[in-house]
Amino acid sequence: MKQDIIILQPVIETARMILRPLRASDVGLMTLYAADRRVAQMTTSIPHPYPPGAAEQFVARATRPDRTDFTWAMDASDRGGAELHGMITLKQMDRDQSEIGYWVAPAMWNSGLASDAVKALIVANPLANKTIFASVLQDNPGSARVLTNAGFVYLGDAEAFCVARGAKMATWTYLKRLA
Numbered sequence: 001m002k003q004d005i006i007i008l009q010p011v012i013e014t015a016r017m018i019l020r021p022l023r024a025s026d027v028g029l030m031t032l033y034a035a036d037r038r039v040a041q042m043t044t045s046i047p048h049p050y051p052p053g054a055a056e057q058f059v060a061r062a063t064r065p066d067r068t069d070f071t072w073a074m075d076a077s078d079r080g081g082a083e084l085h086g087m088i089t090l091k092q093m094d095r096d097q098s099e100i101g102y103w104v105a106p107a108m109w110n111s112g113l114a115s116d117a118v119k120a121l122i123v124a125n126p127l128a129n130k131t132i133f134a135s136v137l138q139d140n141p142g143s144a145r146v147l148t149n150a151g152f153v154y155l156g157d158a159e160a161f162c163v164a165r166g167a168k169m170a171t172w173t174y175l176k177r178l179a
Helices: 024-034 054-062 113-124 141-149
Strands: 018-021 069-075 086-092 097-104 131-137 153-162 167-177
Touching: 018 113, 024 054, 054 069, 069 113, 086 113, 097 113, 113 141, 131 141, 131 153, 141 167
Parallel strands: 097 131
Antiparallel strands: 018 069, 069 086, 086 097, 131 167, 153 167
């Protein structure tokens, strides 16, 4: 008999922001940032140009009870910032493993916000992972620093298809053991 497990997604607090589940009010800022070519080209999954309705569809998938990807908004609204500065995701894999991914609005690049979010998610470990993997495009050394600053170890080179660029791109792969 197969049992469905629904994981409640916690709110995670840091000194600079809260990481919280997505909500419908995130669609406007998500659309603004995801439509920015600089953001899209540093991810593998955000298309450019960003299609109408894509943010609404993403939020709908991210809030389904049967989801296997868990996405948090980087929200600094109760600390004088914006309601959405970026997003961070854990994509569940098998054997207590996940893959982490994140993006941050260009105005917040080099501010340490992504590092804070990654470190907070690792400490909280909401999916009780033993291992977290990550992959970044090789022309994005800032994202690689975020990972190494959080204790991720370089595993090797690989390739991934970047939707915004319409091409395979060289990546660096990282690993963080939690247990």
